[in-house]
Amino acid sequence: MTSRSSSGRTLMKARERFLEGGSADGIGVRDEIRASWVRSRQLAVAADRVEPAQVERPHAQSLLLDCARPVLQDVAAELADEPVALLLTGPQGVVLDRICGDNSLVRRLDTRRLAPGFTYAESSVGTNGIGTALETRRPTLVLGGEHFAGDLCVFGCAGAPIIHPLTSALMGVVDLTSWAGDANTLLLSFARSVAGRIQDRLLERVSKREVALMHDYLLACQHNTGPVLALSNELTIMNAHTQQSFDAVDQSALLARVGDAAGSAEPLTLLADLPSGQVVRLAYEPAFTDTSVHAGGVVRVQTQVPVAGRREAKVAPPVRLPGVVGSSAPWQRVCRGALDSRRRGEWLVLEGEPGVGKLAVLTGVHLAVSPTEHIRVMDPASSSEVDAWLESVADELDNPGPGTLILRRAHELPDEAVSGLSELLMSHLSRAGAPAPVWVAVTMDSGARSAALEAELLPHFPHTLEVPPLRRRLDDLAPLADHFARRFSRDQELTISDAAMNMLRRMPWQGNVEQLRRVLSRAVRQRRTGVIDVDQLPPECRSVRRRRFTVMESLERDAIVEALDTHDGNKELAAIALGMSRATIYRKIKGYGIHLDAS
Incomplete structure (x- = not known):
């Protein structure tokens, strides 16, 4: 008992030291607790009191509640004489149900608002068995002083995530909370057991349609050595061959192409032109339950399909620029476009958010094409430096040998610098002819074009490329x-x-x-x-809070954004490029929260 009390005092001192601004390193705090403390502090969670957010109408998942309540009631009967509360939460940490037979514990839980309708995510109350289990997706034990908020240090709590047996979606957490002095690692073992029992009931209740689709998918994989997809309204699966045969953008295009077919109860054969240039045949077979209910479909993918009357598409080799890292399709398109402009001697504008790598692309292009030639990178001029800056630009343009001149952050140039630069470029082009001996490239932030830039500077540059954000x-x-x-x-x-x-x-x-x-x-x-x-x-x-898309959702969202950018926001053309209907792309734009410029 003395050892346990001493350990508790040491932990409380470590917590106080951390909350006073110190580090949690080397003070006897478990790694998972230390990481959670850091997240909680960065999220500005109150450390002296709990202030859980209240949800007026918790979105109770009927499937989770239906499966969990019988288990919780059975467990509550087993723990009738113990000061332990059983809690069930949804995936955002909102408490959906609570069962506790100890009146003193119930009263204390109520004062901390650890009750249905309140949110116990880390972002709301800091380190605790519910929120930290949700954050890490791992069973988590938090004892006494390991809590971030002082009001919770009287408790010991163990949370275990509840995972959907087929989709692997995080459905919620089952949590066992007791007094800190009564809690130990057995509480965590018990929480794991309860979560397992709930997941077993979920498996029994899984939709017959999902089981039927999974059965047909596995059968197709056994009899087919190539790429196979399976999809329904609730489930999307692709085998390893699909992931190895197609990059992320092509995978998104495949899903978009077969997405509309998944609602068909008849076999279909589709052709798809993928962004990489490949042409594939998609053989769709519907799946049905034993009661003939349509459950989605399985798609076998045959690659490199020749189409009568058309040339076979050629896949462009990846562009490798010195010092530049990236092989994704959006990045490769920018690198290839910049390289082509340099080889043709066409001046170029690179637009993009700050920090996307515009200068890295232009420097890599110079080194790839003319590594021994002169290169100069010039930052924007301030109002007091315009004359000297323009003189330096003139010197570079008058350089007798070929080279590269990169003018960074042109959107920060004062209007008088823009006007002077325009005159220098016009004079240089009239003397040099085509192609000009000095290749000039400009970088600027997205959406930062001034009237002066539009009217005076950009007309000298025949091409603009948008560099995608990370x-x-x-x-x-x-x-x-x-x-x-x-x-x-x-x-x-x-x-x-x-x-x-x-x-x-x-x-x-x-x-x-x-x-x-x-x-x-x-x-x-x-x-x-x-x-x-x-x-x-x-x-x-370690303090990021945003919606977590699945791999498939991320691929599809990025492909839609890329297609919209390519076609200047035209949804109809983007839908055609992705092989989906106009209604589908409108629905997905809304579902993914894709924001489009008003223009």
Whole structure:
């Protein structure tokens, strides 16, 4: 007992030290608790009291409640003489049900609003058995002083996630809460057991349609060595052959093409032109339950199908630019377009959000085409530097030999600099003829064009490319992260763990590649060899709160955004390019929350 009390006092001191602004490293706090404390602090959760958000009408999942309530009632009967509360929450941490036979514990839970209708996500109350289990998707035990909010330190709680048996979706958490002095690791074992019993009942109740579709899919995989897809309104599956044969953009196009067919109760054969240039035949077979209810369909994919009367599409080889990392289709399109412009001697404008890598593309293009020639990168002029800046530009344009001139952040130029630059470029072009000996490229932020830029500068540039933000090319995230880790560790044996990479993938990346560079730079300060794990990532990576799309949803969303960008927001043309109906693309734009410019 003395040892346990001493341990509790040590933990409370560690918590106080952390809340006062100190680090939780090396103070006897478990890794998962330390990571949760950091997330809670970054989310500005109150540490002295609990303030759970209240949901007026909790969205109770009927399937989860129907399956869980009999289990909870049976368990409550087993624990009738114990001071333990059983709680069930949804996937956002909203308490859906609570059963407790101990009146004193019930009263204390009520004062902490640990009751139906209140949210116990980490973002609401900090480290706790419910919210931390939801955040990590792992069974989690939080004892006494391990809670972030002081009001919860009287409790010990164990939360276990409830996972859908077929879709692997996180449905909620079952939590067992007791007094801190009575709680131990057995509470966590019991929570796991209860969650398992609920999942068993879920499996019994899984839709017969899902079971029928899964049966036909597995049968197709056994008798087919190529790519196979299965999909319904609730379920989408693709085998390893599909993932290996097609990149992310092509996978999205496949799903979009067969999405409309999934509602058909008749076999269909479709052709699809994929963004990579491949042409594939899709053989769709509907799936039915034993009572002849339509359950979706299974699609066998045959690649490289010749079409009568048309040439076979050629797949362009990937563009490799020195110092540039990325192989996703949106990034490759930009690299290829910039390289073509450089080879033709056509001046170029690169637009994009700050930090997307515009300068890296232009520098890589220069090194790929003319590595021995002169290159000059010039930052924008301030109002007081216009004359000197224009003189430097004139010197570069008058350089007798070929070379590259990159003018960064043109949107920051004052109007007098824009006018002067326009005159210099016009004079240079009239003297040099075509192609001009100096290749000029301009970078600017998206949506930052001034009237002066539109009227005076941009007419000198025949082509503009939009560089996609990092969140639209997440296929490039892992190679970029590895690139920065090697660079900052000076090519030491340094890798990034799967858990850390998953956390990086969840970030919105408003700062794009530059933000990733900063993140990895800070991580390498803590870990220079071995494996970068979640604990080495800066706090901004561990406090992300946004909707988590499935892999399939992310692929489809990115393909739709890419098609809309390619066709200037024209939904009908984007739908044709993706092989889906106009009604489908409208529905998916709304479902994914894709924002389009009013223009």
